[in-house]
Every structure is written in C-alpha cells, then in structure tokens.
Amino acid sequence: MPREGLEVENLHLWRGEHHVLRGVGFALPRGGCLHVTGPNGAGKTSLLRAACGLLYPESGRLLWDGRDVHEDLPTFHSVLMYIGHEAPLKADLSARENLRYWIGTRRRIGRDTLGAALQRVGATAWSERPARTLSAGQRRRVALAALSLLLVPLWLLDEPTTNLDAEGQQLVGTLIEEHLARGGLVLAATHHELPLPRSRVQRLELTHE
Amino acid sequence: MPREGLEVENLHLWRGEHHVLRGVGFALPRGGCLHVTGPNGAGKTSLLRAACGLLYPESGRLLWDGRDVHEDLPTFHSVLMYIGHEAPLKADLSARENLRYWIGTRRRIGRDTLGAALQRVGATAWSERPARTLSAGQRRRVALAALSLLLVPLWLLDEPTTNLDAEGQQLVGTLIEEHLARGGLVLAATHHELPLPRSRVQRLELTHE
Amino acid sequence: MREFLDMGGYAAFVWPSYAVTLAVVVLNIVWARSSLARSRAAARRRLAAAGADA
C-alpha cells in the first residue's frame, strides 16, 4: 500500500546557473509538520515552490499519497494551499472581497463563514477597507484568514510569521496545531522558531552547497 | 541653543478616515536608538514615513537639530536614509549596479567601497546576478549594504530584520551599534527584539486608539 | 560573357537577388559557427567557475 502524505525523493533543482537543491528528500506523513530552515539563499522558497509543482525539478520525485504529482498537477493542487512571501491581495478590493474571490475559486463559501474567519484574525475593524490601505501585518492576516478557510490537507507556508505582531505569531501556531490535529500536513520555512511545541515539529536544515 | 538630533512633538496623522497617530512625541538625541513597537496596524510604518517627510502630519512638529524639517525638506532628506518594508531594487540590475545607481545619486562611490560593502553583507557570491533572481533575504542584505554605504546621521528602518537569517539579524545589530557609536541616530520599527544590548535602546510603544 | 552578365536586360534585378540570397547562405554559415564558438567559450567559463567553487 502506498504511504499517505507527501514524499520528496532526491530532489535536484537548478535556478538559472545555480544548483540550489542537491538531493533533498523527506517524508511528511499525515499530521506531520516540517520546518525548513537554512541561511538566506539556501533554497527554502525554491523547495516550497518545487513542492507545489510551480518549479519543475531537474530530477527527483514528488509523491502525494504514493502517486507522482506531476502526472496530475490539478488534482494535487486541489489538495494544497501555498502562501508565499507576499499575500496575493488586490489593492482595490477590500479584505473581505479579496477572500471571497480568492477562496471562492476553490470552494463555495458563505457570508458567515467569511465573517468568522475575518474575525478570527482580528480583521473585523478593517475588513471593508481597500487592501491598498492595509499595513504589512494586516495583509498577512488576510492570508491567514484564507488559510483557515481552506481545509485542504497540505499547507505550504513561506515565512508565515513575517510582519506579524506577537499575538499574530501565536495565531499562526494555533492554526497550524489545529490543522495537524485534523490530519493536515504543514511544510513551513522560517528563520524563527515556529510557535509550536518542539515535539510536534520535524526539522530540515538546508545549507549552501 | 537648539537641541541636536530628531524631535517629534505631538504628531497627529490621519490616513484616509483613520486617525492613526494621536499625539506621538519623542526626542532622539545623537547616538540614540528608538525602537518603535506596537500591534499590527498601530502606525509604526506611518510614523516612520511621517518622520522622513513622505507623509504630511495633520498637526505637530518635526524638528531636526531644532529646525522644523518641513521648511527645507531636501536638506533634511540629505541627512537621512529610509528603508521600508521592501528593498528598492531594480529586477534587471545586479546587486552591485543597484547599489551604484541608488547610492550614487547621493554620494560619490568607488568600486572598492562598493565591493567592501557587498562583502560585508555576504553578497560577493551573488552580487553580479540580476536582482530578480535573489532570495527574499538576499534582497534585504543589499539594502543593508546600502545602509552601510551612506554615512548619513539618521536611519529610519522599517522591520530591518525581516527575512534575514540569524547571522543577518546579527549583522543588523552590528551595523546599528557602529552607527550609534559614530553619533548616528536610529529609528527602527520591528515586532522582534532588536539585536542590540537593551540598555542602548529607547522604546516607544504605539497602541490602537 | 557580357550577354550572360546582362541577363537579357534584367541584370539589375537578377544579380542582386542572387547576391542577397547567397549572402544569406554564407552569413548563416558564419553565424552558426560563431554561435557555437560562443557557447563553447561560455561552457568553458562555467566549468572553470564550477571548478573554482569545489
């Protein structure tokens, strides 16, 4: 029987002239959290983008529940959520509208659910203002709301705690813990400790060369 | 005799419909470092942008060496350096070229000086690559190099440690300490501790309302 | 010979056509070889740089 979860085998990835990932491999079971660390330019972002199929590795395999994801990318994409360095918000739409159009392409979503998610990230006060006027941390919080709305199994988070205040960082920890408890998988890259009990977290340290 | 350094008196700033800064004031003498903290959306970025004259406050005064800065903005600008949430890099230029054109509009700069600054931030290996291909932390490091090249008195830093690895965060601390030692002033906003001895740092906590 | 060169009065059209087309042929040889030489030089440089790293 194929193993459940995400498996990465011997990944080699080039970016331009640069051999960034040299044989990275790991297995992330259901309910597992992998914390990717490493110095600037080690390839954390590249690994995350390769793991969601946005970058195509030179060699190596990427398996979801035992199946090569490149055989059917759309299906793989429908089980994952990737949040990069920047929250993908439209400057002219409010936080609420942004969420509606962003999450709406993936699942049906009611007004109440949306309101609850916004409230959870402390966005009620500014959820109707154009995203252009939001502060850096507020933008991040909208991304967190999106995350909490999509109950897909695999979360790929690039520096999820950036720009967040102490309470926001704690919220990231809570969201991740809840996700793990319901059998989700988290692959997160940060330079700081994840706001989680250490025992819950596997680590992968990328290095130069 | 007017006092040296930066003084902010009773600053009131509106952003759109939003009264963000309500009577903020502080005095930052030569060699002083002010760490602005506060929850997301408290107005840290707004304060920094107002302090360098990009935002015009509703009321209150901003004094540099005892003179109102709005009387002669260009002169005030020539003594300060502001680094915002994003490093202002041109995607098609290399790190070295970016620095040359960015810093070059302010001071004459030799090849060696530039090389030394790049080396200091650990950029030698990737200083000739287009900025488009740099990782988030590498971009930040280029901004640090710019900072170290401009020996202007007043540094305004918005989350300077974002995206930096442990060593990069330490570098920020060292740069700030050196700057303070030569009589410079630093106004920095972060959610994390500044990598400096606590005794060197004044704190200003902004709150909602 | 002169008659041949005159091309029945069409010399001004025939010869330029031949010149242009044959020039394209020759230039293609030159360009292809120089492009290959450039790539080889670049590959050599890359190898040297990789060697320096290791």
Add this chain to the structure above:
Amino acid sequence: MSDTRTAAPDAASVLEAARLVLERDLTLALRRRGQLVQPLAFFVIVTTLFPLAISPELARLREVAAGVLWVAALLASLLALEFLFRDDAYDGTLEQYALSGQPLTGLMFAKTAAHWLLTGLPLALMAPLAALSLGAPPDAVPGIVASVAVGTIALSLIGSIGAALTLGLRRSGVLLALLTLPLSLPVLIFGARASELAIHGEPYVAPLELLAALAVLGITLAPLASAAAVRISLE
C-alpha cells in the same frame, strides 16, 4: 477529522470559479469610477486625431474612415490588454489561480471575456459615432457595429496570448505590441473590409463570416495557449 482526506463536498465547480473570476475583474474595473469610459475616450480621441492630422474634408475622410476606425480599435484594445494579466501577476493572483486545482484554461477564458466586456463591447457601441463623424452614412451602422463587435472578440483572444507570453517581463508594452500585431493583422484586414463594404452600402457578410471564424478559432485555442504561457511565467 477526516475532512482533509476526501475531496471537499463544497468544492467549487469550474463554472463557479470562472464566474467569480469574471465578476472580480468587472468589479475591479467598475471600482474606479470612469474606468469604463477610458478605452472609449481613447478611441474617440484617436479617431479625432486623424481629421486633424490629415484633412478635415469629409469626402477625403470617408475614404479612410474604415481604416482609421479599425486601427484605433486595434490600438485601444491593445492598450487595455497590458493590464489583463500584469497586475494579477504582480500581486500573486495568477499564482493562486494556477494552484487552485481548477483548469487554468477556464479561468483564462473568464479573464479574456472580462476584457472584451470592458473594451470590445463599448468600442462596438461607440464605433458608429466615430464612423459617422468620419463621414460614413447612417446605413453603415449595423455593419460597423457587427464587425467591430465580432472583430474585438478575436482581438481580445489574440491579445490574451500576447499578454500571457510577456508576463514575466518588465517594459513589456512594446514587445506585447510586436507579438500581438502580426497575429491581429487578419482581423484588421477583414474588419476593415467589412466596415468599408458597409460604408459603401455593399454586402459585407463574407468578411464578417471570416471574422467570426477567426473569433471561433481564437475561442478554442487562445485560452489554452495563454494558460500554458501563464504557467510557464510562474516557473
């Protein structure tokens, strides 16, 4: 507990997703008051430039009316195109579309439809006015409206390919024109011929059919090509 294991029962269908994409683009355009009138205004200005640059005699103008009209429509459509994908690429929206698990082709089709609704359709409604001011007879109006409406569908579709191809590139404006204009030439030729025939009161069905054929070809091929190009641009 197990809700992360099975496909969510409330997953959105492609149609729902495409409808939301379309709605989003229309909302965004309407949000800026006056956004809607811009391609129109551009079109009107270009068609008024000509009389200024050439000659104000109506007889002479009528001769070139169809050509001017079509070149203006082509350029107006092109100018608006730039923004079809670019903002979405900058702010990461396209990335999320590509990762949405929905067929990207469908979402691209929705975006192109929004572009046509926001530029092509208003241009078609506006064209008669411009044509009349250039000396075309009132009888020509139906033919002109029909040809501009159908032709701009093809232009939007061709343009979506060009816009997607130039996504990663800064300063892509001129390159976009360079890539799109050659492919748009047939549209221009048939469109101008249809309008010219309409202006001269002759039957214009033949070129209009060719325009329609181009539009159908575009509908089947362009979303595929631009989805492929978008995916590549994210690499």
Add this chain to the structure above:
Amino acid sequence: MSDTRTAAPDAASVLEAARLVLERDLTLALRRRGQLVQPLAFFVIVTTLFPLAISPELARLREVAAGVLWVAALLASLLALEFLFRDDAYDGTLEQYALSGQPLTGLMFAKTAAHWLLTGLPLALMAPLAALSLGAPPDAVPGIVASVAVGTIALSLIGSIGAALTLGLRRSGVLLALLTLPLSLPVLIFGARASELAIHGEPYVAPLELLAALAVLGITLAPLASAAAVRISLE
C-alpha cells in the same frame, strides 16, 4: 566620529545624480537585447497596418502619409511612456529619489531625457523609411527627420507629466493616454503639418519653429510638474 555631523565631503552634485539616473535608465533598456529596436518595430508595424486597412495604392497612401506617421509616432512614444515611472514606483526607486536630498526636478528631467533617447531619437531616424514606404519623395526626408526629432522631445516631456500624474493608479494605461493625448494635440498638428509640407516640397520652417517652441516650453515646465506629481503619489 563626527562624519555624521557635517555634510559629507563626497556628496554627489545634482548633475552627477542626474547623469547616473540617465545612465541607469539607458543601461536597463540596453540590458534586454533588442529592447532598443522595439519602439521601432512597433512604429514599422503601425505604419504597415494602415496600407492594409486603407488601400495599397501609393497615390492614396501619400495623401495620408504624414498623418499616419505622426499618429504612429505618438502612439509609440505613448506606449513606451507607461514604463517611464511605473516600474520605478513599484520597486520603491522613486521613493528613494524623492528622499535623496537632490532636487527631484533634475532627476525627473534625466528620466525624461532617457525616454527620448530610447524612443524619440530612434523614431526620428526610422521615420524616413516609413515615409518612403508610404510614398513620400526622398526630398522630404530632412524635413520629416527634423520634425519627428523635435516633436518627440515635446511628446516625451508632456508624457512625463501624464505618467507621473497617473502613478498612483493601477490600470493607468488608458487614463494616461487620455491625459496625454489632448496635451499632445498641438504637437501632432504642427508635426503633421511640417511633414506634409515637406512631402509636398514646400517650406516647413514655420510649423517646425512652433514645434521647437513647444519643446522648449516643455523643457522648462514638465520636469517641475512631474516632480510635484511624483511627490504627491508617494503620500
């Protein structure tokens, strides 16, 4: 110790700063191989569109040659304009210019000069070819080159105001055209008249002088206006 107290002795002068801004924009354009030929290619394509849309007869084309030439030049200049400030606004460069302690007017002037060198000048050099292919006589070449060269200076300057004004706005392309075109109308009219006179072998000095006057007016006013607009956009 005290080097933060006095103005640095190695401070760059405005001239040096402006030279660097100019050099930077030229470097950026040259970086992409082929960037330089793009406005040209666009210009050539637009001038080939017209014969297709209007009629291939040279006699008829010659009548509209000057107008076509100028509308194409205007649009080529406009398309390239979008990028004059937009990228710099996105990546924070303009902010740094505004905070550089240098007079922003000088830096704006340098940016506009770069724009002209990259679009206006090549257009002027290319215009004769386009004119000849549209049936203009060879004698008209000096007049056409001169009028396009001088006219595009004015266009770049006017455009810089428009580009700066629309900075804060996304989707600014069409709005930019809307703001810039009316201001560019005089340039278009005098330019087309000068070219037309040149094509018909008549003296074209009068409109050329008016073009030059417009360019000089632009040089004195436009950088001031665009510097002010840039500052506002940063608030």
Add this chain to the structure above:
Amino acid sequence: MSWTWFHRLASPPHIYRLAQRLTPWFAWPAGALILAALYGGLVLAPPDYQQGDGFRIIYMHAPSAWMSLMVYTTMAVAAAVALIWRMKVAHAVAASCAPIGASFTIAALVTGSLWGEPMWGTWWEWDPRLTSELILLFLYLGYMGLRGAIEDPQRADRTSAVLAVVGIVNVPIIHYSVTWWNSLHQAPSVMRLGKPTLSTPMLVPLLMMMLGFTLFFVAVLLVRLRGEILVRERSASWIREVLST
C-alpha cells in the same frame, strides 16, 4: 521499456555527438547541389518565353520562400514536442531554427520584391501572399525578441515555444493565400498536387536548389544545435569531455 531507446536517443550527449558526426554528411551534398543548381539555373535553363532571363530569380526566390515556411514548421513542431514532453533537445532545435528561418524570410521578401518591380511594376504591394510572408518575418522577430527578453534560459525556451506553436496558423495562410484570395502572386507551379507546370530544364535546377537549401538548413541547424545544447546542459562531466576535443 520501449521508452529507453527514445530517451537515450534524445539524451543531450548523444545528440551532441550525433550532430557533430552528421554535419558533413549534409553540408557537402548541400554545397554540391547548390553549385550544380546554380549552373543549371543560370546557364543551362532556357530563357522564359514571357519573362526572358528575369525568370531566373525563381532559383533564389522560390527556395528561399520554401525555406521560410519549412523552417518555421520545423521550429513549431520541435517547440510542440519540447513543450509536451519537456525535452531540452527539442527546445534547442526550435531555438536554432529561428535565426535561419528569419534570414531566409528576408531573402524571400527581397528577391520577391526584386522580381516584382520588373514583372508587376511595383516593389511592394499589400497583397495577401506578400503581407502574410511579412507577418512571418514579424513572427520570427517576435520569437527572437521574446527569447532575448527573458533571461532565464528555461523560461525563455518554454515561453517562446508557446509563441512558435501559436504562430503556425500563419503557415497555411501563406501557402494557400494565392488560392484563397485572388492575388497578384504566381499560383503554385511546383508545390502542388499533380504535375508541375514548369518545363523540365527549368524545373530540375529548381528542385535541386530546393533540396540543396534543405540539406544546407539541416547542416546549419546541426551546428547551431550543438551550441544550444551546451547552453542548456547542466551535467559537467560530458561537457568537459566534449570541450576537450
């Protein structure tokens, strides 16, 4: 299983060496055919009864025009293969084709123009055949411009491949434009179903020239291909080997 030979065949080192070995087998016959066809076309073929010696432009024009279309088709097919199977070698083929095709398109336009002046009394006419051939040139230029504008070689490959595939719609338009629209341009005389309409002494040099140009294209393509493969290859070991020779 059955794919192993395919991948070995398409592996960069194999193709590189194969290209190196095959080049002379195309280059020399191409040279011989072109020289022979030149002699046949300029000396042996009799003057045309209508066009006199002016018709001899055909030996440059028709082969160049043929090349412009054939090379584009090759490029588009290679691009499609490369996109679908993610084959670097196919990308390298497509990239090698563009400059060759563009140069012969220019040759076709110039020779056509030089032929048009004496035959139709005009250098240029906005006729469907001529216009669509000009569009072909713009497509080649757009393809190369797009490649040049993208720094990352892999993205450049894949993006420009989409354009190459899309542009293929232009090829049948060029070919059939003479039949679909009534046009100034000659109706097909060689490339048509059934019997060619040219007389044998005129036809033979033309066919030889076309074949010669085609072989020439393959030879040039093979040379360029090696360079393009080198640019794309990451594994250092065989490059070192190849460069040492």
